[in-house]
Amino acid sequence: MIPTSLSAKAARILGFLAVLASSTARASEADLILPDFRSVTFLGGSVNGATLLMVGIAICIVGLVFGVLQFSALRRLPVHKAMLEISELIYATCQTYLVTQGKLILILEVLIGAVMVVYFGFLRHLEPLKVIAILVASLMGIAGSYGVAWFGIRVNTFANSRTTFASLRGKPYPTYAIPLQAGISIGMVLVSVELLLMLLILLVIPADYAGSVFIGFAIGESLGASVLRIAGGIFTKIADIGSDLMKIVFKIKEDDARNPGVIADCAGDNAGDSVGPSADGFETYGVTSVALITFILLAVPVQYQAQLLVWIFMMSSAMVLASLASYFINGIIQGGLYKNADQMDFEKPLTVLVWLTSGVSVVVTFLVSWLLIPDLAGDNTLWLRLSAIVTCGTLAGAIIPEAIKVFTSTNSRHVREVVTASREGGASLNVISGLVAGNFSAYWMGIIIMLLMAGAYYFSLGIPSTLMIAPAVFAFGLVAFGFLSMAPVTIAVDSYGPVTDNAQSVYELSLIENVPNVKQEIQKDFGFTPDFDKGKDFLEQNDGAGNTFKATSKPVLIGTAVVGATTMIFSIIVLLVGITTGTDGLRALDPANTDKLSLLHAPFLLGLIAGGAVVYWFSGASMQAVSTGAYRAVEFIKANIKLEGVEKASVEDSKRVVAICTQYAQKGMINIFLGVFCSTLAFACFESFFFVGYLISIAIFGLYQALFMANAGGAWDNAKKLVEVELKAKGSELHAATVVGDTVGDPFKDTSSVALNPVIKFTTLFGLLAVELAVELKQAGQGTLTQVIAAVLFLVSFVFVYRSFYGMRIETPMSALVGETPKTDVKTA
Numbered sequence: 001m002i003p004t005s006l007s008a009k010a011a012r013i014l015g016f017l018a019v020l021a022s023s024t025a026r027a028s029e030a031d032l033i034l035p036d037f038r039s040v041t042f043l044g045g046s047v048n049g050a051t052l053l054m055v056g057i058a059i060c061i062v063g064l065v066f067g068v069l070q071f072s073a074l075r076r077l078p079v080h081k082a083m084l085e086i087s088e089l090i091y092a093t094c095q096t097y098l099v100t101q102g103k104l105i106l107i108l109e110v111l112i113g114a115v116m117v118v119y120f121g122f123l124r125h126l127e128p129l130k131v132i133a134i135l136v137a138s139l140m141g142i143a144g145s146y147g148v149a150w151f152g153i154r155v156n157t158f159a160n161s162r163t164t165f166a167s168l169r170g171k172p173y174p175t176y177a178i179p180l181q182a183g184i185s186i187g188m189v190l191v192s193v194e195l196l197l198m199l200l201i202l203l204v205i206p207a208d209y210a211g212s213v214f215i216g217f218a219i220g221e222s223l224g225a226s227v228l229r230i231a232g233g234i235f236t237k238i239a240d241i242g243s244d245l246m247k248i249v250f251k252i253k254e255d256d257a258r259n260p261g262v263i264a265d266c267a268g269d270n271a272g273d274s275v276g277p278s279a280d281g282f283e284t285y286g287v288t289s290v291a292l293i294t295f296i297l298l299a300v301p302v303q304y305q306a307q308l309l310v311w312i313f314m315m316s317s318a319m320v321l322a323s324l325a326s327y328f329i330n331g332i333i334q335g336g337l338y339k340n341a342d343q344m345d346f347e348k349p350l351t352v353l354v355w356l357t358s359g360v361s362v363v364v365t366f367l368v369s370w371l372l373i374p375d376l377a378g379d380n381t382l383w384l385r386l387s388a389i390v391t392c393g394t395l396a397g398a399i400i401p402e403a404i405k406v407f408t409s410t411n412s413r414h415v416r417e418v419v420t421a422s423r424e425g426g427a428s429l430n431v432i433s434g435l436v437a438g439n440f441s442a443y444w445m446g447i448i449i450m451l452l453m454a455g456a457y458y459f460s461l462g463i464p465s466t467l468m469i470a471p472a473v474f475a476f477g478l479v480a481f482g483f484l485s486m487a488p489v490t491i492a493v494d495s496y497g498p499v500t501d502n503a504q505s506v507y508e509l510s511l512i513e514n515v516p517n518v519k520q521e522i523q524k525d526f527g528f529t530p531d532f533d534k535g536k537d538f539l540e541q542n543d544g545a546g547n548t549f550k551a552t553s554k555p556v557l558i559g560t561a562v563v564g565a566t567t568m569i570f571s572i573i574v575l576l577v578g579i580t581t582g583t584d585g586l587r588a589l590d591p592a593n594t595d596k597l598s599l600l601h602a603p604f605l606l607g608l609i610a611g612g613a614v615v616y617w618f619s620g621a622s623m624q625a626v627s628t629g630a631y632r633a634v635e636f637i638k639a640n641i642k643l644e645g646v647e648k649a650s651v652e653d654s655k656r657v658v659a660i661c662t663q664y665a666q667k668g669m670i671n672i673f674l675g676v677f678c679s680t681l682a683f684a685c686f687e688s689f690f691f692v693g694y695l696i697s698i699a700i701f702g703l704y705q706a707l708f709m710a711n712a713g714g715a716w717d718n719a720k721k722l723v724e725v726e727l728k729a730k731g732s733e734l735h736a737a738t739v740v741g742d743t744v745g746d747p748f749k750d751t752s753s754v755a756l757n758p759v760i761k762f763t764t765l766f767g768l769l770a771v772e773l774a775v776e777l778k779q780a781g782q783g784t785l786t787q788v789i790a791a792v793l794f795l796v797s798f799v800f801v802y803r804s805f806y807g808m809r810i811e812t813p814m815s816a817l818v819g820e821t822p823k824t825d826v827k828t829a
Contacts, residue, residue, distance in 0.1 A: 032210075032211030032294065032297040032298070033207050033208050033210070033211065033297075034202065034207040034210045034211070034297070034305075034309075035207075035302060035305040035306035035309070036207070036306065037049035037050040037053060037202070037203070037306050037309070037310060038050045039306060040306040040307055040310065042310065042371070042372050043371060043372075049306050049307075049309075049310040050203060052310055052314055052372075053199055053202060053203055053310060053313060053314075054203070055314070055317070056195065056199050056313055056314055056316070056317035057196060057199050057200070057203075059317040059318075059320055059321060060192040060193075060195050060196035060199065060317065060320070061192075061196070062192075062320075062321075062324075063188045063189070063191065063192030063195075063320045063324070063488075064188070064189060064192045064193065064196070066185075066188050066324060067184075067185045067186070067188040067189035067192065068189070070155075070181055070182075070184065070185035070188075071151075071154075071155055071158070071185050073181070074155065074158045074159050074162060074178070074181060074182055074185070075158050077158075077162040077165075077166070077178065078162070078165060078526055079161045079162050079164075079165045080165050080510070080512060080518075080522065080526075082510040082511065082512050082515055083161040083164050083165055083506050083507075083510045083512065084161050085510070086161065086266075086505075086506045086509045086510050087157050087158070087160050087161035087502070087506055088157070089263060089651075090157050090160070090263065090266045090267055090270065090502065090506075091153065091154065091157035093263060093264070093266075093267040093655075093658050094153045094157065094267050094270045094271065094275070096658070096662075097235065097267060097271055097275075097658070097662055098146075098149065098150055098153070098275065100662055100666065101227060101228060101231055101232075102146060104227060104231070104666060104669065104670070105142055105146065105223065105224055105227045105228075106142075108223060108227065108673060108677075109138065109139070109142060109220070109223060111677065112138065112219060112223055112677075112766070113135055113138065115681075115769065115770075115773070116131070116134055116135065116138070116216065116219070116769065117131060117135070118773070119769060119772065119773045119776070120134055120212070123773060123776040123777070123780075124776070126212070130209060130212055133205075133209050133212060133213055133216070134212045134213065134215070134216035135216065136216075137201075137212075137213040137214070137215075137216035137217040137220065138216040138217065138219050138220030138223070139220060140197065140217055140220060141216070141217040141218060141219065141220025141221030141222070141223070141224065141283075141286070142220040142221065142223060142224040143220075143224075144193060144194065144197060144220075144221055144224075144282055144286070145220075145221045145224030145225045145228065145279040145282050145283055146224050146228070146279070147193070148186070148189060148190045148193060148278045148279065148281075148282045149228055149274075149275040149276075149278045149279045149282075150275075151186065151189055151278070152186045152190075152270075152274045152275060152277075152278035152495065153270045153271075153274050153275055155182045155185050155186055155495075156182055156186075156270055156274045156495065156498050156499050156502065157270065157502070158182070159178050159179055159181070159182035159499045159503075160498075160499050160502035160503045160505075160506050161503075161506050162178050163175055163178040163179055163499055163500070163503040163539075163542075164503045164504075164506045164507045164510070164535075164539065166178055167503070167507075167534070167535035167536075167538045167539050168512075168522070168528075168530035168531060168532065168534075168535040169528055169530075169531070169535075170342075170531035170534045170535070171339075171340070171341070171342070172338065172341065172342070172343060172344045172346070172538045172541075172542075173334075173335070173338045173339050173340075173341065173344065175346075175503075175538045175539065175542050176334075176338070176344065176346050176349060176542060176545075177331075177334075177335075178499070179495075179496045179499035179500050179503070179542070179546070180349075180350070180353075180492060180493075180496055182495060182496075182499050183491065183492030183493060183494070183495035183496045183499070184323075184327050184488060184489070184492040186274075186278060186491055186492070186495045187281075187323070187487065187488035187489060187490070187491035187492040187495070188320070188323070188324065188488050190278060190281055190282050190285075190487070190488070190491055191285060191320055191323075191487050191488050191491075192320060193282070194282055194285045194286050194289075195285075195313075195316055195317065195320070197217070197286075198214075198217075198286065198289055198313070199313060201213055201214060201217065202309070202313070211294075211297065214290050214293060214294070215290070215294075215765075215768070215769070217286065217290070218286055218287050218290040218765055219762075219765055219766060219769065221279075221282060221283040221286050221287070222283050222287060222758065222761050222762040222765050222766070223762065224279055224283070225279040225280045225282065225283035225284075225758045225761075225762075226673065226755075226758040226759060226762045227669060227673065228275050228276055228279040228280075229276040229277075229279060229280045229754060229755050229757070229758045230622065230668075230669050230672055230673070230751075230755040230758070230759075231271075231665040231666065231668070231669040232268075232271040232272045232275045232276035232665070233272050233276060233622065233747075233750050233751035233752070233754055233755050234622060234625045234626055234629065234664060234665040234668045234669065234751055235267075235268050235271045235272060235661045235662060235664075235665035236265075236268030236269060236271050236272025236273065236750055236751075237268070237272065237626045237630070237746040237747045237750055237751050238264075238268070238625075238626055238629035238630045238633055238660070238661045238664055238665070239261060239264035239265040239267065239268035239633065239657065239658075239661045240265050240268055240269075240743075240746050240750075241626070241630040241633070241634075241743045241746055241747075242261040242264070242265075242630050242633030242634050242637055242657065242661075243255075243259060243261035243262050243264065243265040243637075244265075244739055244742065244743055244746075245630075245634055245739075245743065246259050246261060246634075246637060246638075246641065247736075247739055248736050248739055248740070249638065250641065250643060251731060252643070253508070253730065253731075254504070254508065254724070254730070255504060255505040255507075255508035255509060256508065257508060257509050257511055257647060257648040257649065258641065258642060258643055258646055258647070258648060258649055259637065259641060259649060260636075260637055260640060260641060260649035260650070260653035260654045260656070260657050261633060261637045261654075261657050262505060262508075262509060262649070262654075263509070263649075263654040263657070263658065264633070264654065264657040264658045264660075264661050265505065266502050266505045266506075266509075267658060267661075268661065269498045269501045269502050269505075270498055270502070271665075272750050272751075273494075273495075273497055273498035273501070273550060273750065274495060274498045276754065276755075277491065277494050277495070277553070277557070277754075278491070278495070280557060280754070280757055280758055281487065281490070281491050281494075281557065283758060283761065284484065284557055284560050284561060284564075284757070284761070285484050285487055287564065287568075287761050287765060288477070288480045288481060288484055288560060288564040288567075289312070289316070289481075290765075291477055291480075291564050291565075291567040291568040291571070292312055292474075292477045292478070292481060292567060293309065294567075294568070294571045295473065295474055295477055295567050295570060295571065296308050296309055296312075296468075296474075298469075298571060298574050298579075299468045299469040299470060299473075299474070299570075299574070299587075300467065300468045301466070301467070301468075301587070304376065304377055304467060304468075307372075307373060307376060308373075308376075310372065311368070311369065311372050311373050311386075312481065314368060314372060315364075315365065315368050315369075315390070315481075315485070316481075316485075318364050318367075318368050319361055319364060319485040319486065319487075320488065321364075322357065322360045322361045322364045322485075322486070323357055323361075323486055323487070323488035323489050324488070325360060326353065326356045326357035326360050326361075326486075326489060327353070327357075327488075327489065327492070329356060329360075330349065330352055330353040330356055333349075333352065334349040334352070337349075346541055346542045346544070346545035347405075347409065347410075347411070347544075347545045347548055347549070350493050350496065350545065350549055351401075351402075351405075353489060353492075353493070354397070354398050354401055354486075354489060354490075354493060354552075355398050357397075357398075357486045357489040358394055358395060358397055358398035358486060361394045361397075361485045361486050362391050362394050362395070365387050365390050365391055365394060365482075365485070366384075366387045366391075369383040369384075369386055369387040369390075370383055370387075373386070376467070377464065377466065377467045379464070381462070382462075382463065382467070385459045385460070385462050385463060386459075386463075386478065388455075388459045389456045389459045389460060389475045389478045389479065389482070390478050390479075390481060390482040390485065391482060392452045392453070392455045392456045392459075392479050392482060393452070393456075393478065393479040393480060393481060393482020393483045393484075393485065393563075394482040394483075394485050394486065395452070395482075396448070396449070396452050396479070396482065396483055396556070396559065397482070397483055397485070397486045397490060397556055398486075399448060399452075400445065400448060400449075400552070400555050400556055400559065401493075401549070401552035401553070401555075401556070403441075403444055403445060403448055404441070404445075404551055404552045404554075404555055404711060404714070405548060405551075405552060406441075406444075407437045407438075407440065407441040407711045407714065407715055408437075408547070408548055408551040408552070408711055408714030408715055408717075408718055409548045409718065410544045410545075410547075410548065410718045410721055410722050410725070410726070412715075412718075414433075414436075414437040414440070414715055415437075415715050415718045415719050415722060416719075416722065417433055417436075417437075418430055418433040418434055418437065418715055418716065418719035418738075418741065419719050419722050419723060419727075419734075419738065421433040422719070422723075422734055422737040422738055422741070423734055425737075426733070426737045427736075427737040427740035427741060430716070430719065430737045430738060430740065430741035431716075431740070431741050431744055433715075434712045434713075434715045434716040434719070434741055434744070434745060435712055437711060437712055437715035438707075438708040438709065438710075438711050438712025438713075438715065438748070439708060439712075441707060441708065441711035441712075442704050442707040442708040442711070445555055445559075445707045445711075446703070446704060446707070449559050449562075449563070449703075452479060453476060453479055453563065456472075456475040456476060456478065456479045457472050457475060457476075459475065460472045460474065460475035463475075465586050465588070466586060469574075469579065469587055469588055469589060470570060470589070473566060473567055473570040474567070476563050476564075476566045476567060477563075477564060477566070477567035479563050480559075480560045480563040480564035480567070483556055483559060483560040483563070484560060490553055490556055490557075491553075493549040493552070493553060494549065494550055494553035494554075496545075496546050496549055496550075497546035497547060497549060497550035498546075498550075499546070500539070500542045500543045500545065500546030501543055501546055501547075503539050503542070503543075504539045504540060504543050507535065507536060507539055509648070511647055511648070512530075512532070513532055514647065518530070537725075540721070540724060540725045541725055543721060544718055544721040544722070544725060547714065547717050547718050547721060548714070548718060550714075551710065551711065551713075551714030551717075551718075551749065554706075554710045554749070554753065554754055555706075555707055555710060555711075557754075557757050558702075558703060558706045558707065558710070558753070558754075558756065558757050559703070561699075561702075561756075561757045561758075561760045561761050562699045562700070562702065562703040562760060564761070565695070565699045565760055565761065565764045566699070568764045568765060568768060569692065569695050569696065569699075569764060571768060572691075572692060572695070572767065572768055572771055573589070573597065573692060574589070575768075575771065575772060575775065576593065576596075576688050576689065576692070576771070576775070577589045577590050577593040577594055577596075577597075578590040578593065596689040597689065597692065601689055603686075603687040603689050603690035603693070604689045604690065604692065604693040605693065606690055606693065607683070607687075607689070607690040607691060607692065607693025607694035607695075607696075607697060608693040608694070608696065608697040609697070610683065610690075610693075610694050610697065611693070611694045611695065611696065611697020611698040611699075611700075611701055612697050612701040614676070614679060614694075614698060615697075615698060615701040615702050615705050615756065616701075616705070617675070617801055617804070618672060618675075618676070618752070618755075618756065618759060619705055619709070619752040619756075620804075620805070621668070621671065621672050621675070621801070621804035621805065621808075622668065622672060622747065622751045622752045622755055623747045623748075623751060623752055624668070624804060624805055624808050624809070625664055625665070625667065625668025625669075625671075625672075625751075625804075625808055626664075626668075626746070626747040626751055627747075627810070628664060628808050628809060628810050629660060629661060629663070629664030629665070629668075631810045632660050632664065633657055633660050633661065636653075636656060636657060636660060637657060640653050640656075641653075664808075667807075667808060668804070668808060671800045671803045671804040671807065671808065672800075672804060674797075674800045675797050675800035675801050675804060676759060676762070676763060677766075678793045678794070678796045678797035678800065679793075679794070679797040680763050680766055680767050680770050681770050681773075681789075681790075681793045682789075682790045682791075682792075682793035682794040682796075682797055683790070683794075684767055684770035684771040684773070684774045685770070685773075685774040685777075685786045685787070685789050685790035685793065686787070686790040686794070688771055688774065688775065691767060691770075691771055695763065695764050695767055698759075698760055698763055698764075699760055699764070702756045702759070702760045705752075705753070705756060706752075706753040706754070706756040706757065707753075708753075709748040709749060709752050709753035710748070710749045710753035710754065711749075712745060712748055712749070713745030713746065713747075713748035713749025713750065713753070714745070714749055715745070716738070716741040716742050716744060716745030716748075717742050717745055717746075717749065719738050719741060719742070720735070720738035720739055720741065720742040722738075723735050723738050774786055777789075
């Protein structure tokens, strides 16, 4: 929990702000008013905007029904009781973890809520009902992120044991189909819930409340995703490293049931690779949409706002159907090719699904645009330009995964280079080769994203200034929107990974081969004779495919965060610079203040430097939590593992490892989150254009740091898988070298890199509120107070930066290690 003294200090600071706040008010996102959707018509005047948005709600309900039906179908699939027991134990562990994280989120919501109350209630003097609506909306956002995360682990823990059991039939197709079925269930529910909530806000909430409610909603879901992504990434890699290192220390097999770290590892697969991405995907979809809504209400004349908003949300709704249709078409194709096959490349059908969805989405983009905005603002070519801009993002959803596979797939030259380097160079050259792959990948990903954004910019040049201010910014927001147009499938192939990873573990932990008369039992109860050798081989191959597609989805979400952040940063710039209307009636940014968005304005340059510093601190702090937690987990496992006279580790020992993982995930998360929180408020209060530079810097540094770390980790991960599956070299020196590389890559790819995504979005979104708070105080004549607050919060942020390293360090003194002989003895039963 957060220390009581800290909570008390925060309360005093916020109370002080409230007392000293002036009555001066000014316009902000909270004042934005939605247009009347009934006032615009579409399809030749046959239907109004409100009715079309109701159609969108109906589509969301279809998506939810589909997701729930898939959930029920997975639950009914056959599974052996020995495997079911393991998957239910994993789920029970995940439940405990989620409850713990839920409590932490609510504690942090008190801090965020207090800032919102001070700003909206005391500084802006909004009516109490409106402030309550903002707080309720933030709780809705938290509930959405948290709810889809819980749904995700329940689906995945149904699917893991069913996938394991299906592999015993001796055919590879069910081993592929079940994890994908689980993934599409999660993807459809996630997007449908997010879209449904936003459509309800558009249609049900009063127009003058909607701007505030959207901001509160986005902050809430961003908070939930940040906690679940960061803490989940720390938890899973503590458990993974603790479990993996036992393979080297004791020369035991992967997922050995006697290793008490394996259950924690399985729970971590869900905490880091299911809970985190589900909450992150939910937040990414919502925050990107809120950024576009905010842009339209700020930068587009009133007479065109309703048309653009209806177009965007109907496009989102149509994309749900496009993903659903692509899944069914792909199922027919792959079923025809592989249903009776004895071997299959598990990556190929997933690749086909991604490209198929991208192609269908592009067609839907142009079709919906042609139907809804054929003559927007009297221009009958704008629908083509806007569709082309969205397509730049949609194609990115397929192009980026293909590029990522070049560096992370088991078939890639880079991954094979990591294995080759490890043959003679051991773990040292393994690590260096992985770093090379990560650096090269960051270069290529940066070039690809730059080219796609450049394409969007090119198409935006034809958007007239009478339609909007800064059309290039809107274009970048639409690129992020295009990234997410195939979100159900992106989430599906990402969720494929934790199911395949768990399925392999469930096989080993169930000890299915040791069950008396198991072959006869399965033949009698399920009607087939199990093939254990083929089953194990399919599970290992499929785990490699899962690793690859987990790697491919990370840059899509990271890219969306960075590209989408530009639209939200524009909202802050509008707030600071202001908008003027010329004699010709055209609106533009006030040129009197735009000179401060320049390297010639020193605070802006200093902000660019500060953002990079925070990205590197965050990367180190998150890995420090993993390092210390893994040390404690390894320490406990080595002291308590029993390898003789037992088949399985005790439940008590497994729970203790889980408790260690949870403890360090919580400690690391609190330090990191409060460090980010205090830094954001401090920099916003210090100087507004310094803060804009800071946000831009976090986005750019964060993009490259995340891409580098994610893809280096992916290369190390699948190099190990290549040695295990293709070379059949488990237990060799080569295998040991790749295990070391994999443990280095674990916090790279699943802790620091992925958590930068919600950190970028939370900082930008909460920064919107923070900078408005600072501007209000300065305009109320409290400039000195604002600087004092900035200094105090900056010093407080230093406390958490210090604690994130030195408060998390491994505490065993070096004197105790001098002359110590490494202990690798194990207990006997």
